[in-house]
Amino acid sequence: MIKVFYLLAFAAGMGSVAPSYSASLPALSYTTETKGPVPIPPSERTLQTITAQPYFKVSDKGLQLEGAVFDLQGDLRFVDVFGDRVYRLTRDLKLTSFATPPGFAPAGLAVHKDGRLFIAGLGNFKDSGGIIATKADGSDVETIIPPSAGFLVDDLDFDAKGGFYFTDFRGNTSDPKGGVLYVSPDGKTITPVLPNLAVANGVAIGPDGKTLWADELSAGALHKVELSDATTIAPFGTSIPYHFIGPAPDSMRVDSDGNVYVAIYGQGRILVFNSTGIPIGQILIPGRETGHNLRSTSMAFRPGTNELLILASDAQGGQGCSIYHVTAFAKGASTFAHP
Incomplete structure (x- = not known):
């Protein structure tokens, strides 16, 4: 009985003692480098860094802009994914557009040597994407890859022979069923080149015509592929030279020195x-x-220059969507499908 009394008294005494707090405890605090929603990772803070300048305000709405490319007339083309539109911005900053088929969800653009626009679409974002080709004004729509093929086509890039690579935007980190595929110049054959990717997104051919670059949105990986021919990877020809921190690699472009520019969706850089x-x-x-x-989704080099124009949207943040520009390391690589 005495033991019970002392135990109860001890317990009651412990319950009445407030926990102490010392101001001398080690404390975390935000710095200028870590404050904000998307701080630059420590490993990237010492990189040469520039801030882009505004070039053109596309809309007060936060449209999902993608697929920047210059056409044969020297006008900038890009798309609005959820608005099913292809835009044209002339050198004197006049903006026009035409509609794609309803529900096509255009996500990427490339220009054929004959001037046609090849438009990649995500369709229903499950299994009904494809590629269509149109004249510069959007007329004479031709199906290149039908929705029945089952791809989600996000981006594409022509090679020197007139064939092109495209990314299949399917899958996730636990089910990497996307990849990079090649369409022959006659359009009759589709060959997987780099399969089993988690939401393949950007794709580009280096200026040597033998280096294929691609990235995975979900896995955050940059792939470099050395090619023996258009569809054959050279022995020991694949590598993942970089893993991105945070969200998420999107479209890419290359310059004439072989440098690769990758838009980081969700980080504004x-x-x-x-x-x-x-x-x-x-x-x-x-x-x-x-x-x-x-x-920040996509970019394009003004032909023959090192001026790089970049697409970015504020989504629901109130600042709409705009085009920005900078001077890059080198001139843009020649578009292989152009004359």
Whole structure:
């Protein structure tokens, strides 16, 4: 009985003692480098860094812009994914557009040597994407890859022979069923080149015509592939030279020095890699440090120059969607399908 009394008294005494707090405890605090929704990772803070300048306000709405490319007339083309539209911005900043088929969800563009626009679409985002080709004004629609093929086509890039690579946007990190495929110049054969990717997104051919670059949106990986021919990987020809931190690699372009520019969707910036896949620079979109204009998706080199135009959207952040520009390391690589 005495033991019970002392145990109860001890328990009651412990319950009445408030926990102590000392101001001398080690404390975490935000710094200028870590504050904000998308801080630049420590390993990338020492890269050469520039901030893009505004070039053109596309809309006050946060449209999902993608697929930047210049056509044979020297006009900038790009798409609005959820608006089913293809835009044309002339050098004197006049903006026009035409509609794709309803529900096509255009996501990527490439220009054939005959001037036709090849438009990649995500369809229902499950199994009904494809590619159509149109004249420059959107007329004479031709199906290149039908929805029945089952791909989600996100991006594409022509090679020197007139064939093209495209990315299949399917899968996730536990079910990587997307990849990079090649369509022969006659359009009759589709050959898998780099399968088993988790939401393959950007794709580009290096200026040597033998280096294929691609990235995975979900897995956050940059792939470098050395090719023996258009559909054959050279022995020991694959590598993953870089893993991205945070969201998420999107479209890419290459310059004449072989550098690779990758848009980071969700971070408002572009990472630049040299021809071996080592990061050498980055481009920031204005407003990113406060959470604006984070949907940086795509970019294009003005033909014959090192002016790089970048698409970015603020989504629901209130600042709409715009085009920005910078001077890149080198001139854009020649578009192989052009004359």
